[in-house]
Amino acid sequence: MTPYEIISKKRDGHELSAEEIKYMIMGYTNGEIPDYQVSALLMAIYLKGMNAAETMAVTNTMLYSGEVVDLSAIPGVKVDKHSTGGVGDKVSIILAPIVAAAGVPVPMISGRGLGHTGGTLDKLESIPGFRVDYSIKEYEQKISEIGACLIGQTPDICPADKKLYALRDVTATIQSIPLITGSIMSKKMAEGIDALVLDVKTGSGAFMQKYEDSVALAKQLIAVGEHFGKPTLAYITDMNEPLGRTVGNWLEMVECFEALQGDGPDDLLEVTHQLSGAMIYLGKKAGTIKEGVQISKEMIRSGKAWNKFLEIVASQEGDVAMVQHPQHYPQAKYQAEVKSEQDGYIAGVNALEVGLTSVSLGAGRQKSTDIIDPKAGIILHRKKGDAVSKGEPLMTVFTDKEQELQGAVSRLNAAVTYSAEKPLLESLIREFIDKTKL
């Protein structure tokens, strides 16, 4: 078994054995196999694919490359949600306190934003003082005490995934369904869950723009989760427009505060309640997903979710007063408005364009070492289906980078499409997939 033989085998479209996959991934992780051989293999995997057994072997190798958290001492069914990433996707931040308030422990290890999509950690860290770098021991303790903890990937969790992901990121091999599956599921299996809900985004602002790719990814993710004995459900949700009315870290947090206090936008709440409902069901606090959704709504109505969120903020050393009085947060230096170019209806606001523009404003990263400005971002006053008249403000742009302001306004202007008739508003929940559909 040599790296050369393994590369050749995949290059020629053959199946790799679990031993060969482990040899390459661990050899790379341990520094014994050079990156240039692994990147050739990654491109061969990208172009030739991997079957279910190979995908399982990738997941398994990355999972056991590091620490696997054991939360069995905490009572209850521990359930997490994972999203494949989108623009304005702040669902985790609303959902974690809802589900925890409903009595289901939520162990959540999240990522940072990269490219046009935001990251839960960056959003949470826009709260002054909020920490996401707790040790696994502290993470366990907080879940046990509060019912939820939201942290970043520690160096002990899936080190092989960390190293491989960084290489994929610079070799144009991110978008491979088996590699995405391995990366997501190894981290989820490592964080100590008993069950998992997946939000697989589809559309312009998603990593998977084609619907059939999103479905294929969802099925692979479910197959791996179920293989590990963790009940796994997936929703394919629409990401052609940004989710909710804000894009940018603190702006999104403020929208979460409002949503948790009962004043969130319909599209954001639709997705949030569906996913929390499924989590509450998997956590055995509801007999059906539908009942779970009712409980989720009740958690907001009753104020329990908001209180749970404040508990989480306090537990993770965030500034609770700032969360309660967000008007005290520093403002971006520059603002500008994007105005409607015609009378009629908004037919859509392109999520990818909004995401990329938010990066230029300072709200995201082009490369992983870029520094984020939590104040930067975009508020969307009008979205698909809204009636507009010419000159009316559609969006407000926030940034400290004066030189980016005009370019952002032009780009966002071009991201809006109009129609004379009111467009049909469809549900963002495009499809539900579980193991019976594999």
Add this chain to the structure above:
Amino acid sequence: MTPYEIISKKRDGHELSAEEIKYMIMGYTNGEIPDYQVSALLMAIYLKGMNAAETMAVTNTMLYSGEVVDLSAIPGVKVDKHSTGGVGDKVSIILAPIVAAAGVPVPMISGRGLGHTGGTLDKLESIPGFRVDYSIKEYEQKISEIGACLIGQTPDICPADKKLYALRDVTATIQSIPLITGSIMSKKMAEGIDALVLDVKTGSGAFMQKYEDSVALAKQLIAVGEHFGKPTLAYITDMNEPLGRTVGNWLEMVECFEALQGDGPDDLLEVTHQLSGAMIYLGKKAGTIKEGVQISKEMIRSGKAWNKFLEIVASQEGDVAMVQHPQHYPQAKYQAEVKSEQDGYIAGVNALEVGLTSVSLGAGRQKSTDIIDPKAGIILHRKKGDAVSKGEPLMTVFTDKEQELQGAVSRLNAAVTYSAEKPLLESLIREFIDKTKL
């Protein structure tokens, strides 16, 4: 233009521009683009291919990455031959003095053996004292004085190819027709030729085992040569059996000495005369290839080729006395015979197996840093079509590695196939291709 974008473009099967190809190859050569990005691109090229324009751009970039020799001060049409490599392929060593003796200058920059195929430089260096490391200035001078010079690739010739080839070698991306074409033709265009004859091997002992791949490669090579304004002809020749009766460096040299003195085996001479005939034709010392072949035979018959060879050896500081009295050369410590297992006819001796066995005996390299034993190798007493009786010696094996002896004999035994009837002997020249056939 970023490496990431270029990798993605080829990954998705799109054509790269000449600027993009130059940016990647020169960026890598200059150390600005890391090997792991280039190896991902190489695998994408391997799997997605390159069209004629891209292949030209690869060749052009590698050619102008270094020095391009100008031999225009030397009178006559300078012609070289390139072989894609085989087992027992010592044609260059016989052909260079033939063609030079016929009055056509031969500028020849050759390679070393790697894997199962031998290399002209290693064979020449088995002559005590023979140097292949002359500077370009000395190379020019020797061609001017003697009519031929056989050297290795200097660091100034196609440095980009050198670096890229080393990376392809460890990432299983050697066998890509556009990359092979770029590698061969950039070096040939750099050595100062006016015209070129190609020997594209096909069969078990060739790098291209499939006939249609050999033809496709030949056509790409011709297209590039003609694009540079250098008349280029190609022969597809059979490499299912080793060429001639010896494999291993000094053994092959002795066979060359005999062939140059009129006592060479038919198969070796058939290929040699065809290729030298084509060179003499391209060098305008014959009106047709057929006439060139007649002149080639005459060069041997008259002793002019042998004299020219001795001149070349003297000019490149080789031990002429040893060439004239090869019986004084040191012998390998161990010898063994491979004996016929049955009565009948030899149906074939597998070239790949003979090549790989010769490497194990010390005659070749598994990796480029291995050291070669010039004495090691195999003499083939019987080949396809020869009648044999059980127990009769078919081959003799030479090595200093006692522990390899028995394994080599067994492996060679298994490499021989027999038939009851005398098999049909076909010409080794399978096809002639020129620009009219593109």
